[in-house]
Amino acid sequence: MRYTAGVVRTALVQECLREIRLWPGCEAVEEVGVLGDPCGGFSVHVVQYGTAKKWLADRAIRCITREKLRWYHLEAE
Numbered sequence: 001m002r003y004t005a006g007v008v009r010t011a012l013v014q015e016c017l018r019e020i021r022l023w024p025g026c027e028a029v030e031e032v033g034v035l036g037d038p039c040g041g042f043s044v045h046v047v048q049y050g051t052a053k054k055w056l057a058d059r060a061i062r063c064i065t066r067e068k069l070r071w072y073h074l075e076a077e
Contacts, residue, residue, distance in 0.1 A: 006075040009034050016044050016064055023060040028052045032061065040073035 012034050020026050028050035036042045044065045046057045 004040075004069075004071055004073045006040075007072040008075055008077060009036065012042070012044075012068065012072065012074065016061070016068065019064050020046070020057065020060050023056075025056045026052045026060050029057050034074070036074040040075070041069070042074040044068070 013032055016032050016034070017029070020029050020032065029046055029052050030048035030050045031046075033045050033047045034042050035045065042065075044061055046054075046061050049057055
């Protein structure tokens, strides 16, 4: 039994992109992608860094992914 709310991929991408742009130094991140697994888990990755530093954007997206995994599972579309 899942104790997390279901979310579709497009909503998750928009929410993660909005949150990563709030991190100092990551305002220029252009695109993130979500990879899902059959069990409802997912991972978020930065696809287009823009002028943001790679190491900083990767660190921010790892923190955001951990937080989202506590609240959501990926629904099948």
